[in-house]
Amino acid sequence: MGSSSVLAVSHPSLHFVSSNLLVSAKLSYPLNTFQLKTSKTPTLSSSSSLPSSCLSVLHKSLPLAASVVILLSSYPAKAGFLSGFSGIESVPGPELPQIDFLSRFNEQNQKKYAENDARFRDTPLLKKLLEKSKLNKEKNRQDIQDKYCIRGAEWGVGDCSAEAMSPEEKDNFISMLKQKAGMKND
Template sequence: MEAEAGFLSGLPGIESVPGPELPQIDFLNRFNVETPFSEENQKKYAENDARFKESPLLKKLLEKSKLNKEKNRLQIENKYCLRGAEWGVGDCSAEGMSVEERDKFIEMLKQKAGVNE
């Protein structure tokens, strides 16, 4: 089925007609020049960003964050491993161990995970 365009399809629509000129307000024009988007402010912000990225404090905090992320990841892994051992499922399953071996294994996982019961 072919679609046929109407007889007005080649004419420009209302969106091609320019709108009226809006009045210029002096206060707003001054404000627009002094906005954070002005070239001078952008340059100042870029300099401040560069200086901040090189600061020892930021580097220290980023390193601390990276260490905390790894520590938290290991804690979560240890807790899931402990849960799997207790339930007898997953990679840390104590299935096939004697009761004594299983208890020792679970106790070791509790110490590793920092779980005190």
């Protein structure tokens, strides 16, 4: 009977060697291809052959060997040529020449815009619109709260839940909430 041995060689490749069968698995890094080769090795005598149980174990361990090769040979991917380059937007642009006429014109415009903004903020129209906006915000918040309270009462969840009430009390409570919210009763 021939003996079989298993030998693991370096991490990019694994070899299983027996007395008459060589199985080699290699991962090629640049191409990321997986090659699996099986070949017969010369035997010393005709009586040295593998028992069927060893051969079956060897065939069953091939997928495991392939998985180990893939796991051990994984390496991080290269990000590319410009990885780590922060980009063109981080490079400061050239200093533009300052023209006195344009600088004075810009300052005058900024003052004029600031005065117009201050005058507009003090207008009665803007004050009226801001007050109306505050009232609408409060009204909309209350409407949303009422809508969720009605839904909670109907579903039996939340602060407005009507689960502990009798069916008649529950209907009266929901209709009162709808009337308060200004909704139609179904």
